[in-house]
Amino acid sequence: MKVFLGHLGKIVLMVKGGLRRPENGRVYWIEFMAQCNDIGIRSLPIVLIISLFLGMVLTIQTSYQLISPWIPKTVIAQIVRDSTILELSPTVICIVLAGVVGSKIASELGNMRVSEQIDALEIMGINTKTYLVLPKIIAAMIMVPALITISIAVSIWGGYIAGMFSQILTKEQFVQGLTMGFLPYNLFFAMMKAFVFALIISIIPSYYGYYVEGGALEIGRASTTSVVVSCILILCADYGLSVLLL
Numbered sequence: 001m002k003v004f005l006g007h008l009g010k011i012v013l014m015v016k017g018g019l020r021r022p023e024n025g026r027v028y029w030i031e032f033m034a035q036c037n038d039i040g041i042r043s044l045p046i047v048l049i050i051s052l053f054l055g056m057v058l059t060i061q062t063s064y065q066l067i068s069p070w071i072p073k074t075v076i077a078q079i080v081r082d083s084t085i086l087e088l089s090p091t092v093i094c095i096v097l098a099g100v101v102g103s104k105i106a107s108e109l110g111n112m113r114v115s116e117q118i119d120a121l122e123i124m125g126i127n128t129k130t131y132l133v134l135p136k137i138i139a140a141m142i143m144v145p146a147l148i149t150i151s152i153a154v155s156i157w158g159g160y161i162a163g164m165f166s167q168i169l170t171k172e173q174f175v176q177g178l179t180m181g182f183l184p185y186n187l188f189f190a191m192m193k194a195f196v197f198a199l200i201i202s203i204i205p206s207y208y209g210y211y212v213e214g215g216a217l218e219i220g221r222a223s224t225t226s227v228v229v230s231c232i233l234i235l236c237a238d239y240g241l242s243v244l245l246l
């Protein structure tokens with residue numbers, strides 16, 4: 001418990017230290033756009049591939065289990081829609097991003113700490129928490145919800161493609177099930193999860209990378225630890241948000 005509180009206190013101080021006015025707005029803007037590119041654009045291909053196959057597999061497996069002739073085919077589209085929005089896209093994609101983005105953030109900051117680049121920036125009067133950590137957090141809060149939105153659309157489209165090619169259900173049945181009983185609140189819930197998971201994906205790896213000590217071996221350990229801790233926190237936050245908001 002003492003170790004947990006120690007880590008939590010250092011995380012709070014790191015984030016608090018980053019919430020300061022930038023010394024040079026243009027330089028910070030360039031860093032922010034670079035982080036948006038790293039977190040969002042470079043992660044887009046893997047998000048598209050995973051989302052497409054999630055939707056396709058979900059459609060086939062749902063149709064395999066709904067073998068009763070009394071259950072209409074439109075239910076398959078409803079299950080694909082709600083499962084994708086509520087759980088699969090936000091949680092699975094963010095766990096993948098924790099590995100892809102989180103390990104990069106931790107290793108990048110860890111390398112800068114070990115090579116004394118962070119110390120050099122501080123000597124020049126630059127607030128390294130604001131310059132190195134804050135752009136990552138803001139970029140993640142913008143790009144992760146955007147990736148989740150794209151993932152939801154691609155997953156549903158993948159389910160539609162799988163349904164058409166395997167002749168599980170017709171186009172009219174899929175569209176009817178897709179629109180039947182839709183709750184806009186589910187999208188709000190998905191975006192809330194995306195924002196919370198974005199904070200975890202950006203803050204935890206930044207913490208482990210920023211405070212790493214040692215050499216190359218410790219950088220690898222910090223990167224691995226940040227991914228593991230981020231995944232565990234994402235699953236815990238997933239359960240907590242489900243209890244509070246559903």
